[in-house]
Amino acid sequence: MAWYSETTTVKKNSKKELWVKCKKCQSHIYNTEWQENHNVCPNCNYHDSITSYERINLIFDENTFVELFDNISPADSLNFVDLKGSYKDKYEANIKKTGISESVVTGHGKINGIPAVIAVMDFRFLGGSLGSGTGEKILQAANYAYDNNLPYIVFSASGGARMQEGALSLMQMAKTCAGVARLNKKNIPYISVLTNPTTGGVSASYAMVGDLNIAEPGALIAFAGRRVIEQTIGEKLPDDFQTAEYLLEHGFIDSIVNRKDMKAYLSNILSFYSNKSN
Numbered sequence: 382m383a384w385y386s387e388t389t390t391v392k393k394n395s396k397k398e399l400w401v402k403c404k405k406c407q408s409h410i411y412n413t414e415w416q417e418n419h420n421v422c423p424n425c426n427y428h429d430s431i432t433s434y435e436r437i438n439l440i441f442d443e444n445t446f447v448e449l450f451d452n453i454s455p456a457d458s459l460n461f462v463d464l465k466g467s468y469k470d471k472y473e474a475n476i477k478k479t480g481i482s483e484s485v486v487t488g489h490g491k492i493n494g495i496p497a498v499i500a501v502m503d504f505r506f507l508g509g510s511l512g513s514g515t516g517e518k519i520l521q522a523a524n525y526a527y528d529n530n531l532p533y534i535v536f537s538a539s540g541g542a543r544m545q546e547g548a549l550s551l552m553q554m555a556k557t558c559a560g561v562a563r564l565n566k567k568n569i570p571y572i573s574v575l576t577n578p579t580t581g582g583v584s585a586s587y588a589m590v591g592d593l594n595i596a597e598p599g600a601l602i603a604f605a606g607r608r609v610i611e612q613t614i615g616e617k618l619p620d621d622f623q624t625a626e627y628l629l630e631h632g633f634i635d636s637i638v639n640r641k642d643m644k645a646y647l648s649n650i651l652s653f654y655s656n657k658s659n
Contacts, residue, residue, distance in 0.1 A: 575588055
């Protein structure tokens with residue numbers, strides 16, 4: 382268990398480029414401006430990905446975050462091997478590359494003085510896929526929130542279930558949903574924040590069952606791929622289909638919040654729940 386400061390967790394490229402090119406509007410932004418804006422384009426508001434620890438540093442008060450269950454890592458129960466090598470080699474390489482043990486980081490801390498438990502998925506780790514270790518960490522964090530009567534916040538960023546674990550990965554959908562559903566017994570709030578992308582088994586499970594479902598602007602939120610749906614129904618879908626804005630318009634999520642405003646927004650929500658329970 383440890384607090385991870387900005388200097389120890391936010392590892393930028395050793396070769397710092399002068400410019401960053403926005404993936405959406407193709408604008409060239411000064412690297413320092415890009416980082417100061419938390420990887421959000423100042424021209425088009427495109428929200429690029431950030432690491433789990435960068436997000437934790439952005440959301441939690443300084444020196445309050447304590448990591449939990451960092452000893453949980455993937456398990457290769459099927460001894461899976463494909464043409465590109467073994468699953469074990471892949472996740473061990475990802476552990477070394479990212480410095481995290483699974484595709485989610487869990488812990489507790491304070492948001493503007495309000496205690497909360499958090500789980501933050503990291504897309505760098507095998508595409509943020511949902512494996513048995515991921516599901517176990519999310520469940521254990523939910524149990525910690527339950528035992529300590531703390532609100533639970535999950536930030537999702539995932540390509541879906543981890544195919545190298547087969548049915549064991551799919552089982553995490555029910556397992557995690559059971560964990561967050563249990564919070565209702567104590568009226569403990571569960572807040573889900575969907576970031577780009579939130580797809581597959583994650584979008585079909587714990588990411589969409591929050592008491593409040595929030596998304597970052599422009600986030601891709603979907604279960605099946607766009608082409609699969611179009612081929613199935615034989616129709617052309619709207620250009621903004623499966624975006625956070627489309628889902629908000631159709632009632633699938635409750636709010637869209639800019640990254641720079643997320644801490645204040647969550648703090649206000651937690652204050653509301655806290656006052657309601659008192």
